[in-house]
Amino acid sequence: MISDNVISSYTLPDASFREIRRYMRAEDTDEVNSLIEECLKEAEKVLWPQVCFCTADVKIADPLVIADTFTLNSKNLCTCLKNSEKIILLAATVGMPFDRLIAKYSVLMPSKALCMHAVGSERIEALCDAFCNDKKISEIMPDGILTPRFSPGYGDLSLETQKIFDSVLKLNKSLGISFNDELLMTPSKSVTAIIGMRKNVNQ
């Protein structure tokens, strides 16, 4: 069984300068922090954090089977999802206008483009975290816990898996995400991930 798709928008928590600096590989200096501050101020005007997700039954085997319909050959994913009874197929994006901001600064000011990339990476991860911490998600399996997020391209999970996300979550329609021939996503600050739901054995 695959559930209907749900689209939700989220208000993101304050950005972590530490994370942004980590993505930039930058030191904690006044110049860098004021650049980050400047970028965040501009970014906040155009960020549009949204997710689309559904839940599906899963058989953890070789190959792994989603909702008796899609098969995946990935040992790493099986390990990650071990003991999961259901999975969430998640797509998240901070939206297209943010890509235009990056494009603008790629021409105008590469330091700001670098910083914008880092801001986008931090914001999209913050969005995924906000989704995983959402109380409504825990209601799907009240006694369950979520596994870490596992994305196409991680380990031995082929990028071709993006096609399953696209087919199930109708990503262009739901979030405006499109794929190029190499299966990279636009908007660039977008994430697709499989999250397992398994019983919390510690409870």
Next chain:
Amino acid sequence: MKITEYIQNNILFLDGAMGTVLQHIFPQSSLPSEMLNLHSPDSVKEVHKAYLNAGANVISTDSFGINAFKYTDEELEKLITAAIENAKNAVKECKCQQQKYIAYDIGPLGKLLKPLGDISFDEAVESFSKCVRIAEKSGVDLFFIETMNDSHETKAALLAVKENSDLPVFVSNAYGEDGKLMTGATAGTMATLLESLGADAVGANCSFGPEKTLPVIKELSENTRLPIIMKPNAGIPVFKDGKTVYDVTPDSFAKDISEALSLGVNIIGGCCGTTPEFIAELVKQFSDMKPKKRNVKAKTSVSSYTHAVSFGASPVLIGERINPTGKKRFKQALLENDIDYILKEAIAQQEKGVHVLDVNVGLAGIDEAEMLQRAVTEIQAVCDLPLQLDSSDPTALERAMRVYNGKPLVNSVNAKKESMEKIFPLVKKYGGTLIALTLDENGIPETADGRIKLAEKIINTAQSYGIDKENLIFDPLAMTVSTSKESALVTLECIERITKELGCKTSLGVSNISFGLPTREILNSTFFALALDKGLSAAIMNPFSNKMLDVYYGFNALTALDDGFSAYIEYCDSESGEKAPEKSSENSDSLTDAVFKGRKEFAYTLAKRLLQTTDSLEVINGYIIPALDKTGEAYENKKIYLPQLLMSAEAAARAFDAVKEYRTGEGASKCTVVLATVKGDIHDIGKNIVKLLLENYGFNVIDLGKDVPTDKICSAVTKHDACVVGLSALMTTTLDAMENAVKTVAAVAPNCKIVVGGAVVNQDFATAIGADKYASDAMETVRFCEMVNQQNNFSNGE
């Protein structure tokens, strides 16, 4: 009765969801909905029939997901024919009496258009066209373009229908909660664009339930005279008790739709989550109603991919700086294909507050049509202002109008027969507002009467092409007062009479008035003030002229066009900020330090100051280059990191700007380096960093951009006799493209050194594919290019 006639006096009922209904019939199917046209035609037909039995006038074929990127030509033929056949069979079998129409449904391609995506505008048009041609042949009553979330793709689809069919076409977009498409356009923007492109109805579908769709519908209804479509979801699926449910019932759905009907909406139906019950409820409640008449005044407006600009309220400023006339550096940029230079001009003018950008790239020695198309596409990737496409070449105008994402301002048409015959059909086809010059085969009339007559002639001829006078903005031409002292007065009279007698908008290239006279800004700004007082709607002007901006903000403040004087106050604040004196305690010796610390504007000011007493070469070699070296070394020794390296490089670039402004002659530059991200790879930040640093070190850099085919790299290398080509790749999937590029360049230009880099490249790979150098970062590339340059100088005996 044709559907366009029917909707004049009737509420038109569309069907509801197809995909979500089929999904519930076949919950385990992994087949896309459109494949069911072949695999289960009866199911598709039964859904159509259910909607017809519910009272729908229009059923849309199950073809939302059919496009030429997903299916071969043969598959398209089979699928589209089957989809239409299924709809026709439903109509045949249905005994219901209402007026019935079959719409061929067109959905998004699932691909994003260039420059942010990877398909060209013409590829998108051709993909849609293939389907339109098959559908037209198979026999439908109209085309329904729906759920489009990108304005550019919407334009491609509409153009494809218009180029291949005379059938009516409805266009409906999917707006987000913020009332915008995912790529940024507001409903008003889409109304402006779609009306100008000749859609027969416009609207909103999908996304949300009817209540949340109402603000979008209201905005549409205020911005277009076209009939309005509303086809919302049955709410949005929400998570309740661990399950997904739609939160709107047929009854509450109909209640919200009734509000839309009171706004003058007359085409209604449902999208995801709706069923025949929803449509039956609409028919039950509203079939006896007549559409409410709307009284929407035609506007003179243009649009970009995010917003529309209307002429007639506050004056519109059109930035004139993207034009090579009289600009040596700009000409050089055009000849060298330096698109970044143009982009920087665009952004700088936007920051100065202009509302529209003029784009003129006409120059002897370049392919103007190619360059105008490219400039328009690239500017629209980084700047969201509407553009004025400015060319005397109709071919160049057509190419730019075709790819332009929005409704452009087109410069220009005049009263010459030849001009009108060439330009009006373009505006009719691609949409646009025209700058119309009051001149004809006999030149520019000396009197206002003569120019008004030409304006009337243009209005009448435009009407015969189906172009309303609201899509014309008259430029009565400012001629220099130095040759005719009355000329300013004649132009001012024309502005007043065109505004009052003809009810049209006006625009002027203001600065022409002072040609041949000293201190032109005084005359330009005074003339600008006089013209604004006569009702001038727009001015093509230099936004870096403070006197012109003073007039603009002052005029708006004094004529009740600036609520609370907010724009005026903001302008004054920004001007006083710009004019603030530099701290006198900082001396010229600080230039090196300013560059090292990445203080851009301070580096610029210090360099300017230093140039008053120091030779420009000394400023470069004694101050800027040592600073760059210091930064480079600190970076290589891991004392600073990439952001600081970049900030320093940008500060150096600003200091170089000061030197370039001061120095008229060109210094000895280093050899040419061609840079590209290889085919298939869309990452360019690393390449851009390398470019910035190389330019600072005096190299002539030809940047080919990202996703560059090998043949383009080779032709740039040979054309510019490059000493080095730098190739970047960030994905393992594009390493093959890098290998191909390296081998081909090595074969066609054996003397050109090849340096490769990027996240997935390493020394072993570089060696294996035959590259001359693997550079792990930007500084290493700079060092390598310096070495090659020195070797070249040595072998050339310098």
